[in-house]
Amino acid sequence: MHMPAEKIVAQSDLYSMESPTVRTPDENPRPVRVSARNVNVFYGTKQALFDVSIDVPEKAVTAFIGPSGCGKSTFLRCLNRMNDTIEGCRVTGAIALDGSDIYDQALDVVELRARVGMVFQKPNPFPKSIYENVSYGPRIHGLARSRAELDAIVEASLQKAGLWNEVKDRLSEPGTGLSGGQQQRLCIARAIAVSPEVILMDEPCSALDPIATARIEELIDELKQNYTIVIVTHSMQQAARVSQRTAFFHLGILVEEGPTDLIFTSPGEKRTQDYITGRFG
Amino acid sequence: MGEHTVTSFDDELNEIDRLIRDMGDLAGAMVAAATRSLIETDAPLAQRVISDDAVMDARQRELDERAITLIAKRQPMAQDLRSVVGAIRMAADLERIGDLAKNIAKRVNAVGEGATPRKLSHSIEAMAQMVMEQVALVISAYEARNAEGLITLRADDENIDIQYTAVFRELLTYMMEDPRNITGCTHLLFCAKNLERIGDHVTNIAENAYYIATGRQLPLHRPKHDETSVQG
Numbered sequence: 001m002h003m004p005a006e007k008i009v010a011q012s013d014l015y016s017m018e019s020p021t022v023r024t025p026d027e028n029p030r031p032v033r034v035s036a037r038n039v040n041v042f043y044g045t046k047q048a049l050f051d052v053s054i055d056v057p058e059k060a061v062t063a064f065i066g067p068s069g070c071g072k073s074t075f076l077r078c079l080n081r082m083n084d085t086i087e088g089c090r091v092t093g094a095i096a097l098d099g100s101d102i103y104d105q106a107l108d109v110v111e112l113r114a115r116v117g118m119v120f121q122k123p124n125p126f127p128k129s130i131y132e133n134v135s136y137g138p139r140i141h142g143l144a145r146s147r148a149e150l151d152a153i154v155e156a157s158l159q160k161a162g163l164w165n166e167v168k169d170r171l172s173e174p175g176t177g178l179s180g181g182q183q184q185r186l187c188i189a190r191a192i193a194v195s196p197e198v199i200l201m202d203e204p205c206s207a208l209d210p211i212a213t214a215r216i217e218e219l220i221d222e223l224k225q226n227y228t229i230v231i232v233t234h235s236m237q238q239a240a241r242v243s244q245r246t247a248f249f250h251l252g253i254l255v256e257e258g259p260t261d262l263i264f265t266s267p268g269e270k271r272t273q274d275y276i277t278g279r280f281g
Numbered sequence: 282m283g284e285h286t287v288t289s290f291d292d293e294l295n296e297i298d299r300l301i302r303d304m305g306d307l308a309g310a311m312v313a314a315a316t317r318s319l320i321e322t323d324a325p326l327a328q329r330v331i332s333d334d335a336v337m338d339a340r341q342r343e344l345d346e347r348a349i350t351l352i353a354k355r356q357p358m359a360q361d362l363r364s365v366v367g368a369i370r371m372a373a374d375l376e377r378i379g380d381l382a383k384n385i386a387k388r389v390n391a392v393g394e395g396a397t398p399r400k401l402s403h404s405i406e407a408m409a410q411m412v413m414e415q416v417a418l419v420i421s422a423y424e425a426r427n428a429e430g431l432i433t434l435r436a437d438d439e440n441i442d443i444q445y446t447a448v449f450r451e452l453l454t455y456m457m458e459d460p461r462n463i464t465g466c467t468h469l470l471f472c473a474k475n476l477e478r479i480g481d482h483v484t485n486i487a488e489n490a491y492y493i494a495t496g497r498q499l500p501l502h503r504p505k506h507d508e509t510s511v512q513g
Contacts (some may be wrong), residue, residue, distance in 0.1 A: 056445040237356055264358050266496020278290065279283045 012055055019053055022268045024258030026245065032059035033228040034079060034116075034198060039093035041074050041083065046165060048074045051093070052254045054247060056198075061229045062109060063243035063260065067280060070249040072232050074198050079230065080116035081109055097198070103257070114141055117191030121203040123183030125175030130167050133175040133186055134158060137194040153193055161189035162219050181212025190217065192227075195280040199223065205238065217242050236276050240264045248272045286440065293351050296362065297368045300344040300425070304375040304419030307337055309413055312479060313381035316409035318389050319472055320402045330386035337379035344372045360496065367493040371423070374482040374489075378416065381475040388468045404451055405473055408444045412476045415441065415483045423490035425456075435487040435499065441480035448473045 007251060013031070014025060026244070034056040041049040049071045056062050056079075064072035066113050074083065081102060083089045102112055114137065125133050135142075143275045144150035154171070160162040160248060163185040167178070174188050193197055199221075205213040218243050233239050240245055240260060247257040256269045267273045274280050285291050311333050317453050320325035348365050351357065357365055414432060422430035450465040452473070 132441050192349075198386055236358060240358070265362060275284060277361045278285050278358075280285060280286065 007171040009082045014053060014055055019051065019052060021053065021254045021274075022256040023070070024256075024268065025196050025238050026259050030060055030063050031133040032056065033058035033098065034230075035096050035099075036075075036078070037094045039075065039078060039091065039095060039195055041078060042090045043086070043091075044088040047252065049078075052249075054254060054257055056228060056230055057245065058197075058228045059224055060228065060245065060246045060265060061224050061231060062247065063239035064230065064232045064247050064249060065234075065239050065275070066249035066255075067275065068239075072247075072249045073202055073251070075254075076202055076232050078117055078232060079198070080113050080198055083117065084109065095097040104106070112274075114194040115196055116198040116200060117183070117194065117196035118200045118202070119191055119204045120209050123180060125178070125183050127174065127176055127258075129159075129172045130175045130178070130186060131171040134189050135178050137190060141194055142192065158186075159187040161185045162215060163189055165257045181208050181215060184208060184212070184216060184218065185235070188223075194222075196227065198228045198230065201229065203232055203234060213238070218220075229272070236264070246274060250275070284471065287355075289356055290361075293355070293366060294364060297344060297347055297365065300340060300347070301368055301375070302424060303373055303421060304337065304344070304379075305310050305334040305416065305423075307333065308338070308375045308378040308382070309416040309420075310414050311337070311379055311475075312385075312409065312416060315382040315385040316406065316476075318386055319469075320406055320466050322389060324389055326359050327386035327389035327424060334379045337376055341372045341376040341428065345362055346501075360493070363493045363496060367489045371486050374485045378479050379459065381479050383505075384475050385472045388472055390481045391468045401455060401462075401469060404444070404448045405469060405476070408441065408473060408476050411441050412446060412479050412483070415480060419486045419490065420442050421485070421491070426490075426494040428491055428494045431487045432499065433489040433496070435491075437474050438480045438484045441477060445473055445477040445480075 008247045009237075012025075012188075015025065017037075035054070036056075037053045039049060039052045040047060052071075064076060066072045077083045078091055078095060079102075083091055083145055092101065097112070097115065097215065101107070102116075127137065128136070131154055134157050135150050138150060144153055155164060158167060163182060166182060167173075169185075175183065178186060184207075188199075188204075205216050206257040208216065217238065220231070223229060224243075224244075231239070231242065242262045245257065246257045246260045246263040248263070248267075248269075250271055256267060256272045258268070262268075263272065264276060267276065304404050314333075315330045317323065318330060348369050351365055355361070357455055415437065419431070419434050421427075422434060449470065452470050455462045456466045491497070492501050
């Protein structure tokens, strides 16, 4: 059923390293886009994450699940250095995007965040027009040389986010005037506009109704053809529906990670099982 | 296993388990009664087996409804999901066991008319005893989530198959000895076949119960010895 151990060892050091995490590889592992090794995060003196090591495969959806305060969002925010903005937050260990260290002093953080885009829990469009919401990123990153090119990026991004048909006749209207689900898709379009490699989503559907949620999930499914997606979600069903791999965090520890199908039908760790079946004390 | 934060979820799962146990008890009782009615040519007892089958069908329908409602309401995961889906499958096997017991009971009158030598039924009786034990054991192993016991049970179906082959040969001998035995022996042969099929359903139940308990599937193939096809 599973891939032979020797093949995995050849692919990744994760399976030979000393770690409390229970890991199951994919049957056909994908290339790794983001890799984290022994990541610790401290908020002042309080340690929020303990030696988290994981590989995030490209062009697939990886879901982080776990109870509130387990560190899943903290870890997500390490992946594009969003934690840098938090006073007193310290990150140790190594995180690499395509093999290069993202905590390198010489690295341009703004550049990093264009490569690793983020979508938040609450849709947060800029208080500007729909057009400007999407064009802002490409403009400041100098991705378009002319108005026509910028128009093309805006249209393509809104298309990919599944929003184009709904907004193409009112691009100059404020983004904040859209419905919640549309605003969230606008934020996804905004993230896509700067051609990221990785898209981080922090509970992107928790403020949306079931129909809007379904549209976002459908969108995630399409986006994974071209992007590496990491999603934090409180909905176990959502993790089961949209992701190919699932990582379960508890009390700052990465307890288990493996193929989603396996995690939700027969997890290897009792804590994972208790959490996903609703037996947590 | 710990309890769910939502306690009514536990109640619903327990209720499904209770129905499986009830169906298992009923299936065992039906096999016992069907065999006795056959051996003793007890028509009223056979009639009771036939009416019990309707009870079995009703239980299965109740279990299906409860299981489907639970899935819709709770969206169970991991071992809960395995329990519910496994219960639906096990109930289908138990219902089939009921049907096969009913088939045995239906032959009681036919066998009685044929004046079959009484000594014939001994080997069938022994076979029925093995089958009944298997039915009872698989339900208790399931309840105890006894994975090892389930593997053994699955392997033990082999003994039923061997016994079936023995019964087959024996009946063949009686038929050759005296052609007047043919009608009765043919009916008994069908009964033996039904018992053998019940054993196969027990095997299915053991496989499902093993999956529920462990999250792993047993290997597909189990050594089989049906020699009836090469004898004759």
